[in-house]
Amino acid sequence: MNHNHPVFTDNDPQEELVTLNLGPTHPATHGVFQNVLQMDGERIVSGVSTVGYIHRAFEKIAEHRPFYQITPLTDRLNYCSSPINNMGWHMTVEKLLKIEMPKRVDYLRVIIMELSRIADHIICNTIIGQDTGATTTFLYLFQFREHIYEIFEEVCGARLTTNIGRIGGFERDFNEVAFTKINKFLKEFPVALKEFENLLNRNRIFIDRTAGVAEVGKETALDYGWTGPLLRATGIDYDVRVSDPYSSYQDFDFEVPVGTSGDIYDRYLVRNEEMWQSLRIIEQSLEKLKSEPKGIFHADVPEFYLPPKQEVYNNMEALIYHFKIVMGEIDAPKAEIYHAVEGGNGELGFYLINDGGRTPYRLHFRRPSFINYQMFAPMSEGMLLSDAIINMSSMNIIAGELDA
Amino acid sequence: MEQTTLNNDIHVKLVEKFGEKVTAVSEPYGLLTFVTYTDVIHNVLLHLKNELNFNFLTDITAVHYPEKDHGIAVVYHLNNMVERVRIRVKVFIAEKHPTIPTATTIWKAANWMERETYDFFGVKFEGHPDLRRILNMDDLGVHPMLKQYPLEDPNRVDKKDEFFGR
Numbered sequence: 001m002n003h004n005h006p007v008f009t010d011n012d013p014q015e016e017l018v019t020l021n022l023g024p025t026h027p028a029t030h031g032v033f034q035n036v037l038q039m040d041g042e043r044i045v046s047g048v049s050t051v052g053y054i055h056r057a058f059e060k061i062a063e064h065r066p067f068y069q070i071t072p073l074t075d076r077l078n079y080c081s082s083p084i085n086n087m088g089w090h091m092t093v094e095k096l097l098k099i100e101m102p103k104r105v106d107y108l109r110v111i112i113m114e115l116s117r118i119a120d121h122i123i124c125n126t127i128i129g130q131d132t133g134a135t136t137t138f139l140y141l142f143q144f145r146e147h148i149y150e151i152f153e154e155v156c157g158a159r160l161t162t163n164i165g166r167i168g169g170f171e172r173d174f175n176e177v178a179f180t181k182i183n184k185f186l187k188e189f190p191v192a193l194k195e196f197e198n199l200l201n202r203n204r205i206f207i208d209r210t211a212g213v214a215e216v217g218k219e220t221a222l223d224y225g226w227t228g229p230l231l232r233a234t235g236i237d238y239d240v241r242v243s244d245p246y247s248s249y250q251d252f253d254f255e256v257p258v259g260t261s262g263d264i265y266d267r268y269l270v271r272n273e274e275m276w277q278s279l280r281i282i283e284q285s286l287e288k289l290k291s292e293p294k295g296i297f298h299a300d301v302p303e304f305y306l307p308p309k310q311e312v313y314n315n316m317e318a319l320i321y322h323f324k325i326v327m328g329e330i331d332a333p334k335a336e337i338y339h340a341v342e343g344g345n346g347e348l349g350f351y352l353i354n355d356g357g358r359t360p361y362r363l364h365f366r367r368p369s370f371i372n373y374q375m376f377a378p379m380s381e382g383m384l385l386s387d388a389i390i391n392m393s394s395m396n397i398i399a400g401e402l403d404a
Numbered sequence: 405m406e407q408t409t410l411n412n413d414i415h416v417k418l419v420e421k422f423g424e425k426v427t428a429v430s431e432p433y434g435l436l437t438f439v440t441y442t443d444v445i446h447n448v449l450l451h452l453k454n455e456l457n458f459n460f461l462t463d464i465t466a467v468h469y470p471e472k473d474h475g476i477a478v479v480y481h482l483n484n485m486v487e488r489v490r491i492r493v494k495v496f497i498a499e500k501h502p503t504i505p506t507a508t509t510i511w512k513a514a515n516w517m518e519r520e521t522y523d524f525f526g527v528k529f530e531g532h533p534d535l536r537r538i539l540n541m542d543d544l545g546v547h548p549m550l551k552q553y554p555l556e557d558p559n560r561v562d563k564k565d566e567f568f569g570r
Contacts, residue, residue: 052540063555095433096433222460225462238485244490335433340462347462349462351479353467361467364465366463370516370520374512374513375512403539
């Protein structure tokens, strides 16, 4: 980023700059973000980001909660794709406990995680459309997020903050309705996504607003720690699903789309292509499920996986396990572990130190939004205010993840 | 198993360069971890980035061990994207004078990560361009992730920390 970017004035005779408070609750920023901007006419001269408006001290709270009670905290990080966070946390604990997961559970997880990735990208891409003035695209595609939430509802009973799954698998098997809904989604969504692309991809106004705006080079992106679609838009094919496969992603055949210039248009295209790839993965996963034994939805680890309620009430063993798990009295090795998953907007990492107590000794979330966002203010220098707004939309910053 | 030989190579190269300054090498869950000291941390990170290809700074954070002499561990996670290796570097610093050289000169990404670590643990990163609190309010007065600060108001009788594990 060139900080000495020339600032073009509008030949304004007044030489003083205007201070503009963009946020904390500005309607154009889709979340609680504050940027204090120095404006020269429509151009941004400099900006300072203030974050932390919805800081909820998750890392401190996590030090006082048993492993099971930390899952609801992860819901509230990137709340646009909470199942990825939930499962990322479950997989961290499973890695710590060295639990071997059945393939069927891995494939079921992959379906849910890819659906949430699609939900996440739908939000981001339709909002870029919205911010460039195309409400139609937003209305066309956004209902499919609703369909995805209906699938989540069928699987776990919740929609936004899902708390989906357990350490060791799922709380129950997917029912027939869930599979019907997934199949229906796979049939209907490609049509709508195609229509969405037809409306925007070669749209003159959209390209004028996005192509060449907020270009970022590979070196700069790496320097600033960017991950996820933002990094891939600059041309680096880093994807945690490929470089560090978890949940059997190595069994799937999919492509990692990359862009070239890292501008807003490339980010939009990368996200769109990722949605197509996610659909491919879900289809393959459904195909693979056919050859897996039916009815397996969790690993066989009674000392870590909550027993069914029926057994807790009727079986002494199950009651003991239930009590021990809920009270955090499980035998977890004293170790430290870093586990990363590919979240909706980048590498979501969990750094867990366990000292053998009931609760983690230390849990740190590597939150992609937080690390991606720090480039926003420096890269806005010299940019038009209206471009900075769509730049922020295209970075897909989620306030919950930003502030933890 | 490939991972282990790769880690061994990195370990050998690090010891060649920094000798006794690379200590407590371990490999928990396949992730090479070692401890180094404040006087060489800047050079270690530079060496890892430029010579050993760890071009990506994944994370900086800290851990507080109140019972230890050097009670604050600053933890760096680096990633070599080409060879797909991760590495963890730790530096233990004294709780009374928690200072460590900044990594912002090596990676710009370190800026907010160090501000977050300062905010929560009070670690002073020397040479940081803008070391202010980031998530908490400016006049908080304490660094809340240190273990001596309880989660709940200690005067409450209905919600004590021991009910929740710690």
